[in-house]
């Protein structure tokens with residue numbers, strides 16, 4: 165092979181990989197948009213929008229759609245750059261295979277009529293008879309997103325990831341991955357082998373963030389907690405699939421240790437003080453009442469080691485895009501997110517400060533917001 169081929173081949177491979185990534189994301193985006201367009205049309209037939217909702221839809225300006233498109237492109241660019249800079253293996257960008265997507269899709273569609281019915285009749289605390297709801301906090305025992313069985317069944321856990329992908333037009337993982345670079349920067353100060361570092365993902369759900377953390381921190385000790393046994397079972401399944409033997413394995417250099425998953429309330433984490441160098445929490449805070457948000461932050465502070473980093477990723481807030489505030493408020497009712505209006509006005513900076521975190525960086529990507537908080541050393 166000539167020296168030119170040596171130089172050109174990697175650049176070409178990079179270019180092709182980037183092109184594949186862009187095409188995949190575009191496909192997901194079209195799929196999400198088409199799904200939403202069709203399901204909204206059908207929903208309007210069974211439950212016609214009221215005057216306020218019609219006015220809200222009419223108020224959408226082309227500039228807003230352009231802005232959202234621009235935000236999506238910036239997010240995906242950043243996702244690609246972080247992979248290129250080695251924050252995580254680029255194979256992670258493709259870790260959402262369409263085959264599993266498409267297998268679950270008919271089930272998502274079959275579940276839609278019952279979510280509509282629940283939404284129309286405002287039935288927000290409806291569970292299958294075999295589901296045990298005792299012992300959970302009252303704010304939790306409800307059908308968030310009008311989803312069947314809330315967070316408490318295997319069916320719900322099976323459908324959740326695709327539902328989130330459809331909601332965000334295929335960008336949910338790209339938004340989750342934005343915690344990885346600041347977490348890596350924050351953890352650099354600990355001069356110890358990676359295998360001695362501990363990272364906790366609070367409310368880990370089906371384990372997607374933990375899987376990404378594994379890619380970015382191949383040897384670290386990973387921990388995940390969630391209130392839902394069903395979601396933890398799904399996380400266990402996802403994380404167990406990470407194999408060291410597959411030919412193109414993005415996770416090839418990682419430890420074979422599985423993340424430790426524990427069912428627990430984020431308000432009372434089952435770990436000793438100062439145990440983790442890094443702590444994360446993705447898409448939980450908008451589903452908690454204000455005082456609970458504070459208790460979870462206090463707990464994150466307690467279990468994070470001095471000098472360690474705690475990162476929250478959640479929805480953007482009213483202050484970040486005032487022009488979409490009416491849509492954010494509408495989200496509370498249409499998606500049954502009872503604490504959302506309170507959340508979008510809440511200062512998590514003040515809460516982090518109250519807990520004792522020193523320096524806090526805040527930024528947004530597409531429709532997510534990030535708080536990177538450091539516990540004073």
Ligand SMILES: C[S@@+](CC[C@H](N)C(=O)[O-])C[C@H]1O[C@@H](n2cnc3c(N)ncnc32)[C@H](O)[C@@H]1O
Nearest residue numbers: 315367368369390391392395428429430446447
């Ligand atoms: C919107 S999902 C986010 C899941 C996951 N982090 C993700 O990125 O997809 C919210 C998760 O928080 C969990 N959860 C809600 N309240 C909780 C609490 N107080 N303690 C622990 N987990 C909780 C739910 O069971 C659910 O898995």
